Amino acid sequence: MKTQADRKDEVVIRVKGLVTAFGPKVIHDHLDLEVRRGEILGLVGGSGSGKSLLLSTIIGLRRPTEGTVEVLGQEIGFAEGEKMRALEMRWGVLFQEGALFSSMTVAENIQVPLREYTGMDQQLMDEIAAMKIALVGLPEDTGQKYPSELSGGMKKRAGLARALALDPELLFLDEPTSGLDPISADLFDQLLKSLSQSLGLTVVMVTHDLDSLRAVATRVAVLVDRKIKTGTIAELRRDENDWIQDYFSGPRGRAALAEA
Amino acid sequence: MASLESARPEAWFRLERDRLELGGAWTIGASARLDRELRCLKPEGEGAVTIDASKLEKLDSSGAWLLLRTRRALEEAGRQVTGPDLPESYRPLLENLEKTKPVPAVKPPKPKTFLRRLYLIGKGAVNACEQGWKMLGYLGRVTVEAGEAAARPKHNLRIAAIVTQIEETGINALPIVGLLSFLIGVVLAYQGVDQLAQFGAEIFTINILGVGLLRELGGLVTAIIVAGRSGSAFTAQIGTMRVNQEIDAMQTMGLNTIDTLVLPRVIGLVVVMPLLTFYADVMGLIGGAVMCYFDLGITFPVFLRQLDQAIDMSTFMVGIIKAPVFAIVIALVGCYEGFQVERNAASVGALTTRSVVEAIFLVIVLDAAFSVLFSVLEI
Numbered sequence: 293m294k295t296q297a298d299r300k301d302e303v304v305i306r307v308k309g310l311v312t313a314f315g316p317k318v319i320h321d322h323l324d325l326e327v328r329r330g331e332i333l334g335l336v337g338g339s340g341s342g343k344s345l346l347l348s349t350i351i352g353l354r355r356p357t358e359g360t361v362e363v364l365g366q367e368i369g370f371a372e373g374e375k376m377r378a379l380e381m382r383w384g385v386l387f388q389e390g391a392l393f394s395s396m397t398v399a400e401n402i403q404v405p406l407r408e409y410t411g412m413d414q415q416l417m418d419e420i421a422a423m424k425i426a427l428v429g430l431p432e433d434t435g436q437k438y439p440s441e442l443s444g445g446m447k448k449r450a451g452l453a454r455a456l457a458l459d460p461e462l463l464f465l466d467e468p469t470s471g472l473d474p475i476s477a478d479l480f481d482q483l484l485k486s487l488s489q490s491l492g493l494t495v496v497m498v499t500h501d502l503d504s505l506r507a508v509a510t511r512v513a514v515l516v517d518r519k520i521k522t523g524t525i526a527e528l529r530r531d532e533n534d535w536i537q538d539y540f541s542g543p544r545g546r547a548a549l550a551e552a
Numbered sequence: 553m554a555s556l557e558s559a560r561p562e563a564w565f566r567l568e569r570d571r572l573e574l575g576g577a578w579t580i581g582a583s584a585r586l587d588r589e590l591r592c593l594k595p596e597g598e599g600a601v602t603i604d605a606s607k608l609e610k611l612d613s614s615g616a617w618l619l620l621r622t623r624r625a626l627e628e629a630g631r632q633v634t635g636p637d638l639p640e641s642y643r644p645l646l647e648n649l650e651k652t653k654p655v656p657a658v659k660p661p662k663p664k665t666f667l668r669r670l671y672l673i674g675k676g677a678v679n680a681c682e683q684g685w686k687m688l689g690y691l692g693r694v695t696v697e698a699g700e701a702a703a704r705p706k707h708n709l710r711i712a713a714i715v716t717q718i719e720e721t722g723i724n725a726l727p728i729v730g731l732l733s734f735l736i737g738v739v740l741a742y743q744g745v746d747q748l749a750q751f752g753a754e755i756f757t758i759n760i761l762g763v764g765l766l767r768e769l770g771g772l773v774t775a776i777i778v779a780g781r782s783g784s785a786f787t788a789q790i791g792t793m794r795v796n797q798e799i800d801a802m803q804t805m806g807l808n809t810i811d812t813l814v815l816p817r818v819i820g821l822v823v824v825m826p827l828l829t830f831y832a833d834v835m836g837l838i839g840g841a842v843m844c845y846f847d848l849g850i851t852f853p854v855f856l857r858q859l860d861q862a863i864d865m866s867t868f869m870v871g872i873i874k875a876p877v878f879a880i881v882i883a884l885v886g887c888y889e890g891f892q893v894e895r896n897a898a899s900v901g902a903l904t905t906r907s908v909v910e911a912i913f914l915v916i917v918l919d920a921a922f923s924v925l926f927s928v929l930e931i
Contacts (some may be wrong), residue, residue, distance in 0.1 A: 411584040420583075423617045427649065440896045459580045459612035474688045490645035491613060 300327045304462060304494050305350060306499055309499055311358035312345055319345055321518035322359065329461075331496040332488055333522075334505045337515030338535065343498045344388075344466055346515065350496070351385055351464055352376065364462070381409055383462040388470070390447035392439040398425065398450045399435035405457045424453040445476040449483075456487070463488075465497040469504045474478030481507040502540075502548035514539070525549065561609050565590070570599060572622070572635075575607030578615025586615075590622055601626055603635035612644045614762025615651050690888045691880075694818065697810040708811050709819075717820025721782040722828060729777055733765075733832035736773055740764060745847050754848050758855060759862035761840040766863060766871045770833040772919055775878040778825065779911035783886035786817055787907040790890025791862050791900040799891070809891075818883040825879035833871065870931060874922050878915050885911045 312320040319342040327333050336509040337343045348354050350361055352368045367377050392401050399421040406417050425435050428449040439447060448468060454464060459489035469477040485508050488495055499505060505512060514523045516535045529540045539545055563582040565574035603623060619636060628634050701708035744757035790813060793799050802809055844850040889907035893899045
């Protein structure tokens, strides 16, 4: 039997020689990235550096121009429909604005993957939806509300609850704390940390938020000059690249990392 | 269907007198089955129960929920519960879930009783009246703004926008309006010939064509196509601008949304509709002429001579005079509904549908009103 400790160094996402290009415009130039089981990887980079693009390539929404992406041992983009679906059940994705289905209540949103992939009774699905809503720290009456009745922060939490519906091993978050007030953002960070500990999640998180990086990320991947540099925050601060220096040692960076 | 149940050790549980033992992989793939089996569990009995989960090999939040729910059921049956005793790595998950207090299952919506249905009908009627009243108010507001714009045409009339609208709603609509009118002419001629042949009066098919197309069908078909094509586009365009807060941005810059968005559309459509109607009349008559030639052998000159006897200028004018009125109704409904859009994507779709339905409804009601008016005026 494998325990979590044995699998600590297992690589769950492996991006090799990835090239993304729109005509002559090259966004990613042979970049490599490895994500290990159980870690929270923060993905940062300037505007237009292709963070969200990288994320959507990893989850199979785009085909890479060149190179390979492997998630949980399965190559993305060439996986058969059935295999791809089996893979999609093992990850959850939180999109930037939550991407909740607007015609359904929050509880129904959470039940969509449950209804599709498990043979659960309605009663159990209701219980699970209520449990997930409580798990992400939303008030209990949120289940009956429609997405248009929720604030931005609540939408993100509800989106997270839906992403967690199938108890995935892997969680992708696209700017989970952007647009949240600092207190909500802090709460979100704590929530993410406790969830990743208790559920043993591996998290890939695109973010601009330095405080959030410091609070939760075990490693950081920086998209710079069409490539990726990975390391802990301390390691990256010693890097000589100008953008990385500006990012971590600019006024905002210094303020956020002062206690680090 | 792909399955969540993989080659993991199967989940199991066993309740003996004072022990609930469980093991295997308590995960989401197994939870549908576990749920059914756990519901059959009889929690009644005497004395304490120890939950022993030390043989668990995998646990996720659905499994943990089932475990906690079972413990709660045992407690509610009045038994002293200790445990669960489980592997160290799953302890944080269970603690996390324990902290979240038990919540009631999501309540189903109220069933629709007779009284509630009655209430909904009444509410719908009141809403419809309110909608009509508001639309009338909107017509007034646009009229006032149009008057102001006419007084200061240099500043308030946006010629470029009007020309764009004329192209969008007029020139680009030519193929579809032409084709459909042509086909209507064909159909009308075919049916007319069929019926009139019984009296040997086939030649009067041309009278039916002339009067029917020029007075009614040309304008009506054009209005319905334009409502579906341009009225919906107005709602969708303005609605999307509302979703993106572009309308708010325009207001904060002091741009008058009626001048910039509504008037160009209304004026453009008022210019275009009579032209389109004329074009539809011509295409319809051509369709009819083609049908008459193939069905009755009536040549084009004969067709024209008979047509000349059947209609006069007033027949044409009766049809064409309605076009600008239809244009105003379609453009106003389209713009008004666009401004009603709320800040979500579903609302754009719902209001676009509503705008088309309302526009077509109003066009047909107005057409009927015109018929009554003309018969009273004996035109």
